[in-house]
Amino acid sequence: MKSYVEAVPGLRPTMRRAIIMIQDITMVLVAVALSLTLSQSRLSFEAFSPAGFACWASIIILSHLLFRYCGLYNTVWRFASTPDFFNILKGCAILTIVLYCVSLFVRSFQPVAGLNERQFIVFFLVSFTIISAPRIFYRFFRDGASWRILSRGKASTKRAVFVGKLSEADVIIRFTRTTQPVEYSIAGIMAIEHGVPQGTRIQGVPVVATRPRLIEVLEEYAKGTTSLDLLIFGSGAEREIEEYSELVRVARQGDIAVVQFSGLSQLGQEGKLVLDEVEMETILRRPTVPSDIERIGAFVGGKRVLVTGGAGSIGRTLVKRSLELGAEAVLVADNSEFGIFQLSQYVEEKDQDRLKVRIVDVADRRQMTRVVTEFKPDIVFHAAALKHVPLLEENWDSAIQTNVFGTLVCAEVAAKCGVKQFVLVSSDKAVDPTSVLGLTKRAAEQIVSALHETAAGEPGARRPATKFIAVRFGNVFGSNGSVATIFQAQIEAGGPVTITDRRMTRYFMTVAEAVDLVIMSAADAASRKAGDDYAVYMLDMGKPVPILEVAETMIRMSGKSPYTDIPIRFTGIRPGEKLHETLHGEDEELVELGISKIFGLSTDVAEWSDVQAALAALQQSVKSQDKASSLAVLAGLDHTKKVRGDVPEAVIPKAAGQAN
Numbered sequence: 001m002k003s004y005v006e007a008v009p010g011l012r013p014t015m016r017r018a019i020i021m022i023q024d025i026t027m028v029l030v031a032v033a034l035s036l037t038l039s040q041s042r043l044s045f046e047a048f049s050p051a052g053f054a055c056w057a058s059i060i061i062l063s064h065l066l067f068r069y070c071g072l073y074n075t076v077w078r079f080a081s082t083p084d085f086f087n088i089l090k091g092c093a094i095l096t097i098v099l100y101c102v103s104l105f106v107r108s109f110q111p112v113a114g115l116n117e118r119q120f121i122v123f124f125l126v127s128f129t130i131i132s133a134p135r136i137f138y139r140f141f142r143d144g145a146s147w148r149i150l151s152r153g154k155a156s157t158k159r160a161v162f163v164g165k166l167s168e169a170d171v172i173i174r175f176t177r178t179t180q181p182v183e184y185s186i187a188g189i190m191a192i193e194h195g196v197p198q199g200t201r202i203q204g205v206p207v208v209a210t211r212p213r214l215i216e217v218l219e220e221y222a223k224g225t226t227s228l229d230l231l232i233f234g235s236g237a238e239r240e241i242e243e244y245s246e247l248v249r250v251a252r253q254g255d256i257a258v259v260q261f262s263g264l265s266q267l268g269q270e271g272k273l274v275l276d277e278v279e280m281e282t283i284l285r286r287p288t289v290p291s292d293i294e295r296i297g298a299f300v301g302g303k304r305v306l307v308t309g310g311a312g313s314i315g316r317t318l319v320k321r322s323l324e325l326g327a328e329a330v331l332v333a334d335n336s337e338f339g340i341f342q343l344s345q346y347v348e349e350k351d352q353d354r355l356k357v358r359i360v361d362v363a364d365r366r367q368m369t370r371v372v373t374e375f376k377p378d379i380v381f382h383a384a385a386l387k388h389v390p391l392l393e394e395n396w397d398s399a400i401q402t403n404v405f406g407t408l409v410c411a412e413v414a415a416k417c418g419v420k421q422f423v424l425v426s427s428d429k430a431v432d433p434t435s436v437l438g439l440t441k442r443a444a445e446q447i448v449s450a451l452h453e454t455a456a457g458e459p460g461a462r463r464p465a466t467k468f469i470a471v472r473f474g475n476v477f478g479s480n481g482s483v484a485t486i487f488q489a490q491i492e493a494g495g496p497v498t499i500t501d502r503r504m505t506r507y508f509m510t511v512a513e514a515v516d517l518v519i520m521s522a523a524d525a526a527s528r529k530a531g532d533d534y535a536v537y538m539l540d541m542g543k544p545v546p547i548l549e550v551a552e553t554m555i556r557m558s559g560k561s562p563y564t565d566i567p568i569r570f571t572g573i574r575p576g577e578k579l580h581e582t583l584h585g586e587d588e589e590l591v592e593l594g595i596s597k598i599f600g601l602s603t604d605v606a607e608w609s610d611v612q613a614a615l616a617a618l619q620q621s622v623k624s625q626d627k628a629s630s631l632a633v634l635a636g637l638d639h640t641k642k643v644r645g646d647v648p649e650a651v652i653p654k655a656a657g658q659a660n
Helices: 001-008 013-038 051-068 082-107 117-143 145-150 166-178 214-222 244-253 293-302 314-323 339-347 349-354 365-375 389-396 395-417 436-452 485-490 509-527 547-557 608-623 629-648
Strands: 158-164 184-191 205-210 232-233 257-267 270-277 302-307 329-334 355-359 379-382 421-425 466-473 475-477 497-500 507-508 536-539 568-570 590-595 598-604
Touching: 001 270, 051 497, 082 117, 117 270, 158 214, 158 257, 158 293, 166 184, 184 214, 184 232, 184 436, 205 214, 205 436, 232 598, 244 257, 244 547, 244 629, 270 466, 293 379, 293 509, 302 365, 314 329, 314 339, 314 349, 314 509, 329 339, 329 365, 329 389, 339 355, 349 608, 355 436, 365 485, 379 395, 379 509, 389 568, 395 421, 395 608, 421 436, 421 509, 436 466, 436 536, 436 608, 436 629, 466 509, 475 509, 475 568, 485 497, 485 547, 497 547, 497 598, 509 590, 509 598, 547 568, 608 629
Parallel strands: 158 184, 158 232, 184 205, 232 257, 302 329, 302 379, 329 355, 379 421, 421 466, 466 536, 475 507, 497 568
Antiparallel strands: 257 270, 536 598, 590 598
16 A cells, blocks of 8 residues: 555656546446446447447547546646546536437437436446545545554654644645655644634644634643644744744744745645745844736846846845846856855756856956956846945955946946946945945945936937946845844854944845845836936835844844843944944935835936046045045045045046046
């Protein structure tokens, strides 16, 4: 029995379908014989006579065509449900009626003994029973207790409790039983609906808790009264369950892993649960924005996409998302060999043939020109940047080289090569900048904004074919070097968790959400005409979150107590840091675009000639290793007319290409 159930999934789909078809035809012939036997009737012709063989052949062909028409071979047996058995019922009923009508027609000109309504009623009942039986039999041994008994001796499954809606519990229980190898066994359900009686069973699994006793029951599991390995939350549980973060804390304190159900993936004919790790962004219950997949898919689909800094946190997600949305090819330009190697592990194997990589310095004009010329991208996402505030205060020249001149090179090369769209990934640090990072990101925004408005005021000037925009947003959870990753490492090391100031707040967004909104901003910009477009887009990141709250929550989620098990130490604000970031300046006006969480920014934009002058002065200062002068030029770039007046004529370049 066990070998039969295990052997069926191992067959090739076409062979498996052929065996099922032969089995159904055989069952029809058996049903004919049984119906005659049970009704104690005999036919007036011999079973193996020419007339008999013609009759059986006709029945075989007719039944096969009807069963195919009724969809009996479009379902995987172990996922068969009520509609599939209704299809069998329909197929058998139609077959019975057709055979009965044929018998009436034949008897109108040639008498046939042994055929009447009684035989056809019995045939219908028998045929439905014995065609359905193997499917029910197979599902029973795959889904029920019998299969778990047969599977003993193999790797033990993880016992899990599900927290969520009963409708999702039904799906999860079914799929945990049918997926091979069996990874999880649902031992109980914590229902979040009101009015669900405790003890109610879903496919034999009991409801062990209802609100408001969810935490109390989970604590009993965590104390070891019943062995439990996994806690599975339903989708959207972080928004629907007030006790969400406390349930996570209790589970992790009891060494119970926590995941969240986010849907089903369909791999060929195989169904698979998608269970995601519960991350900080989920714990803090920041509502995410549903992506307009149709629009961003239409924008990226079939395009050639170049991502600078594609081995970084945001760049890597941009790469993966572009491939998922159907980009023709994606090229990563990054100077981190190890980062590019990690990226190859991050991208799914089926997408590897569309992924190209180049190890280049984005500030090297010759290298970038060769890359863009050869690849011919339709879209450039410029995510390459140095971003750590304290490090860049000391390494200011590297920050300027990458963040400012790297942006200049990439933007000018994109314009020269006729790239349709150039998208700068910017930062909230660019608003009223007080750090080297903020000053360089603001300068990058000014470069892109000035190129966006190139046609204004220059006689005979022609607007470049490239559409330039910048997209500004704050911190992302889980990015390299973010507070979440730093705090996690400190907690795992036993502390202390270090925070610069207890009053500090930051905006947070998931990487996936930020990337989709960046692509959406680019799609919106591509659809707008000159005069009705924006150089800078801003993402609405909700309310700022206290960093201290992030630290305390992460400590609790690890199963420990802040200040007691894991100390928190306040170190003081570092050079360049702000207590609170803002997403737009007082002189910038937010413009509603009719797109959720995305705004256009109406702001003053410097002329390209003024930006060129400031960049020339900046290049001279960097060459002289004059930090004060360099930062002064960057600070003045928001008011480039004043900067230009202070810049000696000797250092103002004749052409943009001389800026670097």
